[in-house]
Amino acid sequence: MNELYELLSFSFFRNALFASILTSVLAGIVGSYIVARRTVFISGGITHASFGGMGIAYFLGFPPFIGAAVFAVLSAVGIEWSSNKAGLREDSSIAILWSLGMAIGILFVFLTPGYTPNLMGFLFGDILTVQVTDLILLSAIAITCLILVKLFYPLILSVAFDSEFATVSKMPVQTIRYISSVIVAISIVLSIKVMGIILVLSLFTIPAAAANLFAKDLKKMMYISVLFSLIGSISGLFIAYFLDLPSGATIIFTLTFIYMALRIAKLF
Structure with missing residues (x-):
């Protein structure tokens, strides 16, 4: 117990713990929407495309995650637009x-004069390097998600499960999709520092x-997803610290173990 108190006395670990809680809320809400709409592949495209923005921002001397956010939002809007207006197949636009995005990111990182950064931090994240600014941004997007779900849940539900009915009912389907895509993109980018580009989608899925x-009801699914995410993320964080393991990989391993255990229990 004394070791736990001593651990929590360190600001870097407290920041990591708060980041785990905030990303768990995001993963539960946004991830449920992604899974319900069956747009995991789209989210993967947005995630990896954001690396191009990181590379360009690093080359120009800007904070990498600003570039990632811009690229992610543009990619999310671009996928929606190209699928609905340009006639390009959704899977084709995502693959492109x-x-x-990955190619641009790698090229610009290595074209940057001077010290070449360690790509492992971008690709796999490091929750122990989370700063107060990151927590503020995560809090802002988490609160935004909660407010939007509270105010527009019927619209979100209709668009997620029956977009044709929503269109016939004169609901602003495209507007909801564009806003949802932007929220998904920003949520993913802000979670990259915690989990990295490679692992962040698993946290949301x-x-x-x-x-x-x-749960088949979207709202219940969000509640339960947040709970599972909290258990897996916090447990994984402590396991990673005490066993000196990479935090992102340990969190995903813990979440996967929970999923497999629940899956097996469901059979009996």
Whole structure:
């Protein structure tokens, strides 16, 4: 117990713990929407495309995550627009943005004069380097998600499960989709520092998939997903610290273990 108190006395670990809680809320809400709409592949495209923005921002001397946010939002809007207006197949536009974003990011990082940064931090994240500014941004987007779900839940539900009915009912389907895509993009980018580009999508998918085993209602699914995400993220963080393991990988492993255990329990 004394060791735990001593651990919590360090500001870097408290920041990491708060980041775990905030990203769990985001993962539960946004991840449930992603899984319900079956747009995990789209989210993966947005995530990997954001690396192009990181590379360009680093090359120009700007904070990498600002570039990532711009690229992610543009990619999200671009995928929606190209699928609905330009007539390009959704999977084709995702594949193009996915590979192009990664290629641009790698090129610009290595073209940057001077010290070449360690790509491992971008790709796999480091929750122990989270700063107060990151927590403020995570809090802002988490609160925004909660408010939007509270105010527009019927619209979100209709668009997620029956977009044709929503269109016939004169609901602003495209507007909801564009706003949702932007929220998903920003949520993912802000979580990259915690989990990295490679692992962040798993954080948004696994808890929602586990919640889907027990709830078919979207709102219940969000609640349960947040709970599973909190358990997995906080447990994974402590396991990673005490066993000296990479935090992101340990959190995903813990979440996957929870999912598999629940999946097996569901069979009996």
